[in-house]
Amino acid sequence: MTSHNPSLRLICGEPEKKPASFSRFVFPFAYKVQKLAQHAPDQHHRLRYEAEAAIEDAAWQESLQERKDYFTFETQQVLFKRAQWLRMNAEAWKDSDWGKPVCCPCRDKTGGSSIEVCLAPPRLVLFEWPRQDSGQEKEESLLQTGFLLVELYFPNLRPNAQPDLTDLLEINEIFRCYRRPYKAHWQKFKKLLENMVVKLKDSGSARTVSDCKENYEEAYLDRWTNLLEFPLQCSEGDKQLVWRDRGKKETDHRAKRKPSKYDDLPYADHRAYVWSAAIMARGGGSLQRAFCTSNWQAHAYGHWIKLLNVDPPDDSLAPSKTHNAARDFERQWAEERTYHRWEQWGTWYGFSYHSGVMLGPPSQEY
Numbered sequence: 001m002t003s004h005n006p007s008l009r010l011i012c013g014e015p016e017k018k019p020a021s022f023s024r025f026v027f028p029f030a031y032k033v034q035k036l037a038q039h040a041p042d043q044h045h046r047l048r049y050e051a052e053a054a055i056e057d058a059a060w061q062e063s064l065q066e067r068k069d070y071f072t073f074e075t076q077q078v079l080f081k082r083a084q085w086l087r088m089n090a091e092a093w094k095d096s097d098w099g100k101p102v103c104c105p106c107r108d109k110t111g112g113s114s115i116e117v118c119l120a121p122p123r124l125v126l127f128e129w130p131r132q133d134s135g136q137e138k139e140e141s142l143l144q145t146g147f148l149l150v151e152l153y154f155p156n157l158r159p160n161a162q163p164d165l166t167d168l169l170e171i172n173e174i175f176r177c178y179r180r181p182y183k184a185h186w187q188k189f190k191k192l193l194e195n196m197v198v199k200l201k202d203s204g205s206a207r208t209v210s211d212c213k214e215n216y217e218e219a220y221l222d223r224w225t226n227l228l229e230f231p232l233q234c235s236e237g238d239k240q241l242v243w244r245d246r247g248k249k250e251t252d253h254r255a256k257r258k259p260s261k262y263d264d265l266p267y268a269d270h271r272a273y274v275w276s277a278a279i280m281a282r283g284g285g286s287l288q289r290a291f292c293t294s295n296w297q298a299h300a301y302g303h304w305i306k307l308l309n310v311d312p313p314d315d316s317l318a319p320s321k322t323h324n325a326a327r328d329f330e331r332q333w334a335e336e337r338t339y340h341r342w343e344q345w346g347t348w349y350g351f352s353y354h355s356g357v358m359l360g361p362p363s364q365e366y
Contacts, residue, residue, distance in 0.1 A: 005319055007280075007282070007287070007289045007290035008164040008165045008166065008280070008303075008319055009162050009163070009164045009165075010162075010165060010168060010280060011281065012153070012155065012156065012163060013154075014153065014155070015120075015151075015153055018362075019279050019362035019363055020154070020279055020362075021153065021163075021277055021278050021279045022120075022151055022153040022154075022277055023151070023168065023172050024149055024150070024275040025149070025272040025275075026147050026148070026149055026272055026273035026274070026275065027147065027148040027149075027224045027272045028145060028146070028147055028265070028267045028273075029145065029146050029147075029148065029225075029265060030146075030266045031146045031228075031241050031243050032241075033126075033129075033242070034239065035238070035239060035240070036237075036239055036240045037240070046089055046091075047088065047089060047230050048092070048230050048232070049087065049089075049124055049230060049231070049232045049233065050086060050087060050088075050233045051233065051234055052085045052086060053085070068080055082127070083128070083129055084125075084126040084129035084234065085124070085125055086126070086233075087121055087122075087123045088121035088122050088123070088230070089121070093122075094121075096200060097197050097200060097205075097206035098119060098197050099118070099119065101117065102117050102118070102119075102195045102196055103195055104117055104171065104195070105191060105192065106170055106171065106192065114161060115154065115167060117152055117153070117154055118152070118153055118155050119150060120151040120152075120153065122148060122149060122227050123148075124146060124148060124149070126146040127143065127144065127146065128143040130144070131236075145266055146243075148224060148227060148228060150224070150227070165278055165280070166313045166322065168307070169307060170312055171192070172276055172307075172310050173310055173312040174188060174189055174192050174312075175192075175193065176271045177220055177271050178220050178221045178223070178270060178271070179221065180216045181271075189220070190210065193209045194209050194210040195210070196223065197223075198222050198226065199222060199226040209223075217260070221261055224272075225243065225261065273355065274354065274356075274357075275355070276307065276355070278307060278358070278359040279360065279361070279362050280359065280360075280361065281362075282361055283345075283348070283361035284301075284343070284347065284360070285361075287303060287359075290319065290323075291323050296344050297343065298334065298338045298343055298359075299331045299332075299334035299335040299338055300331065301326075302314075302322045302324060302325050302326040303323060304334060304350070304359060305326045305330050305331065305333075305334040306322065306326075307357050307359060308334055308337060308338070308352060308355060308357050309333070309352065310354065310355050334350065337352050338350045342360075346360060347360035347361070348360065
């Protein structure tokens with residue numbers, strides 16, 4: 001659909017079942033937790049978060065223990081002992097509009113076809129989880145921050161609509177925003193994500209980005225915060241997140257303005273963190289093949305630089321322009337943030353303050 005070179009096509013499918021491309025967006029928020037009110041309805045087809053330890057099998061538990069043992073004792077305590085990990089009920093998610101494939105036009109300008117993207121059941125990581133035996137539940141702590149993990153992937157390929165690396169670059173840059181960064185961004189955002197669900201109505205039907213009209217806050221931010229409204233099923237009993245101070249007055253007399261939902265976010269940026277994996281037939285070798293070069297250094301390729309910095313592709317349809325558009329300072333920036341150990345063999349890793357990315361061939365070794 002979008003690529004003039006088949007070498008740039010992504011390997012797609014469900015990442016939990018086989019090696020496949022995906023992007024994980026990390027939305028940070030501050031939280032308090034309270035008991036779920038007895039009269040609170042079981043919202044929207046049993047949608048609720050469940051403790052991961054209670055829903056995974058023995059193999060997963062063994063893998064988790066290996067991850068824990070990899071860290072120092074202090075890090076292990078912060079990440080696991082003093083944190084609560086939860087995942088949305090998968091069956092309820094699959095039955096809801098959130099869990100159904102969404103069509104996105106991406107780079108297609110003329111053909112009218114689109115690619116499908118799916119949102120996996122979201123997860124929560126709640127740091128400094130208040131324990132009943134400590135009395136923390138009645139206290140507020142600045143350390144009580146959480147991550148909402150929203151994972152996007154491409155399901156089975158549709159005829160004539162095979163996503164490629166250019167599509168992934170565009171989706172990553174657009175999807176991560178939870179505030180309109182500049183005026184012209186809204187048109188790109190609305191076109192790409194018009195079918196993306198913002199919330200479920202009481203009737204069970206879905207409200208999408210296209211329904212938001214010019215309500216930017218709803219379209220950008222509420223896509224994330226509405227996923228924080230569902231109950232938490234924990235060993236201590238059912239809980240409810242309070243992710244912001246809902247008791248705020250209608251006006252902030254000091255600022256002389258109406259308070260915004262953005263005021264309660266602990267992170268000053270308007271973009272989520274992005275963890276992305278681009279799985280291609282030959283990994284980095286796919287880019288070598290696409291651009292007819294023997295250079296195996298990741299920072300020589302504009303697509304890698306943009307993947308690592310979560311930048312959009314070139315406005316044209318030509319992959320060569322995205323490849324060649326990088327400037328010297330961008331290549332230097334990428335070289336410093338690329339892990340070079342496996343670079344020559346086509347598996348590239350990179351890390352920045354706002355991203356962690358991988359580009360490589362499919363492998364069953366995770």
